[in-house]
Amino acid sequence: MSEIVKKFLYLNRKAPYGTIYAWEALEVILIGAAFDQEVSVLFLDDGVYQLTKGQDTSGIGMKNFSPTFRTLGDYEVKNVYVDRDSLAARGLTQDDLVQIAWEDFDTEEEVENIVEVIDSARVRELMDASDVVFSF
Amino acid sequence: MSILHTVNKSPFERTSLDSCLKFAQPGAAVLLIEDGVYAALTGTSAEDQVKDALNRVKIYVLGPDLKARGFAEGRLINGISVVDYAGFVDLAAENAKVQAWL
Amino acid sequence: MADTIDVNGKQIAVDEEGYLANLNDWEPGVAEVMSKQDNIELTDEHWDIIKFLREYYEEYQIAPAVRVLTKAVGKKMGKDKGNSKYLYSLFPYGPAKQACRFAGLPKPTGCV
Numbered sequence: 001m002s003e004i005v006k007k008f009l010y011l012n013r014k015a016p017y018g019t020i021y022a023w024e025a026l027e028v029i030l031i032g033a034a035f036d037q038e039v040s041v042l043f044l045d046d047g048v049y050q051l052t053k054g055q056d057t058s059g060i061g062m063k064n065f066s067p068t069f070r071t072l073g074d075y076e077v078k079n080v081y082v083d084r085d086s087l088a089a090r091g092l093t094q095d096d097l098v099q100i101a102w103e104d105f106d107t108e109e110e111v112e113n114i115v116e117v118i119d120s121a122r123v124r125e126l127m128d129a130s131d132v133v134f135s136f
Numbered sequence: 137m138s139i140l141h142t143v144n145k146s147p148f149e150r151t152s153l154d155s156c157l158k159f160a161q162p163g164a165a166v167l168l169i170e171d172g173v174y175a176a177l178t179g180t181s182a183e184d185q186v187k188d189a190l191n192r193v194k195i196y197v198l199g200p201d202l203k204a205r206g207f208a209e210g211r212l213i214n215g216i217s218v219v220d221y222a223g224f225v226d227l228a229a230e231n232a233k234v235q236a237w238l
Numbered sequence: 239m240a241d242t243i244d245v246n247g248k249q250i251a252v253d254e255e256g257y258l259a260n261l262n263d264w265e266p267g268v269a270e271v272m273s274k275q276d277n278i279e280l281t282d283e284h285w286d287i288i289k290f291l292r293e294y295y296e297e298y299q300i301a302p303a304v305r306v307l308t309k310a311v312g313k314k315m316g317k318d319k320g321n322s323k324y325l326y327s328l329f330p331y332g333p334a335k336q337a338c339r340f341a342g343l344p345k346p347t348g349c350v
Contacts, residue, residue, distance in 0.1 A: 015146055017204055018171030030347045034303065046146050049174065052206035059200025064299065066206070071298045074306045089148065091179020096206075105309050105320075 007038045009130035012047035022050045023065050025136035033075040040079040040126060048086045051097040073102035082117045140165045140231035143172035147182040152237040157189045165227055169198040176216045177207060190215045198224060245271050257339050264342030272340050284328050291341040301346040304334035
């Protein structure tokens, strides 16, 4: 493993199911987690729809990957952000979104929900502070 | 004869819905499918536009696509009807032609 | 085209790496046949992990990477089992890859 830890930002701006972007992004995040970098995942614009609760794809013949987001904590992704303005423009609040738990296996520190709704100033800072941005 | 318009893109990402609603004749049917279903929800920045359009056209939403995206029928704007795949076929048959807004 | 394995007289399709082509085709006999091909005698300890993987997939719709499997097993079954030495002793070809195959899951995401 490289000793230099870089800040990776995964920027998700697409709704799930209509295109393949959302699922591809999730796979890349999970594979990328093996590289022990500092990872942040940001849901912006239609990307916030990826996290809605209660998704049921049985009627459209596609894989429902909504439950898979709940494994991000297991993959040691601890920073998951949602843009507040994107939610508001879509009539959504944090209550409409899935929760992602995180637990440190060694220290047993637990966080019940790592999904954090942030305002645009924080989004700007996050982008600014990232070394690499992966866009989907 | 009337036209069934289908919109399959999110109103927040493409102009498909805008153009569809602009050009659809009064009395036409508009069916929201795939990512187009997000336009049918209350509280969005597209809500006023959709409500306004309901005075002129009939708007339908494809139930399985709505359910896949995690939304119950209670989140729909009043006046929008839910159809299943058979309902989609009925709409296509009732109208003279289908025009897709991709 | 795809190969098949013979499970109690039933032909079940597998992909080029030996994973089940259709997840729904799984039955315990699949694990029996695959483990025999790999010269492994399945014990209760093996079945615990196989069962755990199937439950993990059922809940999260994903086959966990080996690090995640190790962590999750430790959380559920204790640290004496949640380490790679123990898991490799059961599944020498890689606990995630081999055990996922026996459990009828796709190849784990994050195995590079």
